[in-house]
Amino acid sequence: MRRILLAEDNDNLRELITDFLSEHGFEVDAAADGEEAWEAVQTKSYQIILLDVMMPGMDGFTLCKKIRERESVPVLFLTARVLEEDQLHGYELGADDYILKPFSLKVLLAKCRAVLERYQQGMPKEQKEGLVLDEERQQFLCGGSPVKLQSLDFRLLSYFYQNPNRILTREQIILKLWGYEYDGNDRSVDTHVKNLRKALGDYGRCIRTIVKKGYVFERNKKAEGLTAEEQEG
Structure with missing residues (x-):
């Protein structure tokens, strides 16, 4: 509706x-x-x-x-x-x-x-149907509707979006988002990935967990839900 x-x-x-x-x-x-x-x-x-x-x-x-x-x-x-x-x-x-x-x-x-x-x-057809980045407004659209993201989650999704079908390790993500001076736990990455999956709804499975390695972003992969393992990150 x-x-x-x-x-x-x-x-x-x-x-x-x-x-x-x-x-x-x-x-x-x-x-x-x-x-x-x-x-x-x-x-x-x-x-x-x-x-x-x-x-x-x-x-x-x-x-x-x-x-x-x-x-x-x-x-x-x-x-x-x-x-x-x-x-x-x-x-x-x-x-x-x-x-x-x-x-x-x-x-x-x-x-x-x-x-x-x-x-x-x-809207182009792909904007109506999939997950896309509106570069002019610096906003992600999912099925044509804006995706509400905090600043750090937006940066993380942008990093995934610009590197599709490529394994990104937690270390790479930490360097990209927080820089070399970051001294926190790498599980912070998992927390933000969970935030993204929740915000993306049916498209949350675009972000796939690679056990003991990191994550892979697969554009517009849609599924009914996440596995228990993926939900945990």
């Missing part, structure tokens, strides 16, 4: 939008302010995000900027602000469209579907 994040501080409007989009095939997570929405962005993947511009605490413009620094999910602003400079500012921050209040729920639904279709059409 397609998941939408809605950030809107008006209780009645938030409830109306949530109910309407839910009835039309979307799973909606609703937030009453920018901080709550930002927490949701950091814990879940969304296919589209709807932001009210004027919210208490973190406003929609600030939240959009933070989202764009993290991923490329479509963002639509819901706003009563009709000034041209406001709209231009939103587009500069990376918004995909504006929906001016008051609006028809049917129009909102149509715009959501249109934006999603544009994003899907703009």
